Amino acid sequence: MKQSDAGIYKCPVCLSSFSLVDTKSEGKNIIYSILKCSNGHEFSIEEGIPNFTWPEELGNIDNETRLTYEKLAAEYDKFASFPFWTFKSDENEIRSDMSNRLNLREDSIVLEIGAGDGRGAEHVAKKLGYKGRFFIQELSPSFLKKSFERLKKYDQIIEFSIANASYIPFMDNFFDAAYHFGGISTFSDVKRCLSELLRVVKPGGKVLVGDESMGPWLRESNFGKIMMNSNPLFKYEIPLKDIPLDAREVKIEWIMMGAFFILEFTVGEGEPQANYHIPIPSERGGTHWSRYYGNLEGISEETKKLANEARKKSGKGMSEWLDEIVRKAAEAELNK
Numbered sequence: 001m002k003q004s005d006a007g008i009y010k011c012p013v014c015l016s017s018f019s020l021v022d023t024k025s026e027g028k029n030i031i032y033s034i035l036k037c038s039n040g041h042e043f044s045i046e047e048g049i050p051n052f053t054w055p056e057e058l059g060n061i062d063n064e065t066r067l068t069y070e071k072l073a074a075e076y077d078k079f080a081s082f083p084f085w086t087f088k089s090d091e092n093e094i095r096s097d098m099s100n101r102l103n104l105r106e107d108s109i110v111l112e113i114g115a116g117d118g119r120g121a122e123h124v125a126k127k128l129g130y131k132g133r134f135f136i137q138e139l140s141p142s143f144l145k146k147s148f149e150r151l152k153k154y155d156q157i158i159e160f161s162i163a164n165a166s167y168i169p170f171m172d173n174f175f176d177a178a179y180h181f182g183g184i185s186t187f188s189d190v191k192r193c194l195s196e197l198l199r200v201v202k203p204g205g206k207v208l209v210g211d212e213s214m215g216p217w218l219r220e221s222n223f224g225k226i227m228m229n230s231n232p233l234f235k236y237e238i239p240l241k242d243i244p245l246d247a248r249e250v251k252i253e254w255i256m257m258g259a260f261f262i263l264e265f266t267v268g269e270g271e272p273q274a275n276y277h278i279p280i281p282s283e284r285g286g287t288h289w290s291r292y293y294g295n296l297e298g299i300s301e302e303t304k305k306l307a308n309e310a311r312k313k314s315g316k317g318m319s320e321w322l323d324e325i326v327r328k329a330a331e332a333e334l335n336k
Helices: 060-075 082-086 092-102 119-125 140-149 152-157 190-200 222-230 286-293 301-314 319-336
Strands: 016-026 029-037 040-047 111-112 133-138 158-161 175-181 201-212 247-255 260-267
Touching: 060 140, 092 119, 092 133, 092 175, 092 201, 092 260, 111 119, 119 133, 119 140, 119 175, 133 140, 133 152, 140 158, 152 158, 175 190, 190 319, 201 247, 286 319
Parallel strands: 111 133, 111 175, 133 158, 175 201
Antiparallel strands: 016 029, 029 040, 201 260, 247 260
8 A cells, every 4th residue: 555545545334534553664655554443443454455344254245255256366367258258249348338438537536346356447547647546446355466467557546455345445525436347246235335336436427337137138038048047147136226316317238248237327416306396387287396295185076076177267277276275265264
């Protein structure tokens, strides 16, 4: 870790700032230290790499995933391109397209979670200039180390760390974009992960994730059945219900013959706010707001029929007519 970056990280548990304890450095780099927050949470830096793993004891799914990738790391090169070959796709074109969707500038600050061995990160790093910053996180230490050599020429703009994608150790609105491809199906808490990505990206910035998910229209085809039988991860459903409320311009696309998905959205601020109070030009009348919040108790069918006839005779919308009639009746009653 670069000494200049020590103050950037925040506690993944409570988001408070860190102090460095028992630090050993070489030049401008921290080789060993303890990151301790004001609430007593501690995380280590070893061999220059901070480890923000939280919870300390990972859930079963995350722990199994980490162990699997720890075993795969040494031989991963022979597996990495297999999905692209299977679906007759150009890996470089697909990864380059994903990096293009992030709308990066040379000075952008970017986060990649679950970065694997850096194959996707290389395409992002190419788009950043010397003023850019790229923070790369991976839950498997062995996997992360494989990316060091691949990304060596971008060393000045890159910081590596070990972290759980559902507990991101950065302040709110820090990044211009965040990215992940190829593992979210195995995350134990996808909803929290997407919320965390939205939290750390600035309003207007882009979040993009993707992974296996056989297109719904393909699941009963021989193609779909064969692939889902070979790899059960293709049965994964896109986590639409987990998309944060603040997401805007949400887009979903299936790529690689419809076997993989890309979910991207722009970060907004809070719940969408429509023009609720515009009068609606219809017989019912009213506004979106008054139709929802202005309901009165139910009336008999006979009274409803009479009200409709009177409303038509007045030439007004039902909402306007009712509002006027009820107001007059209420004021008359109160003035007795």
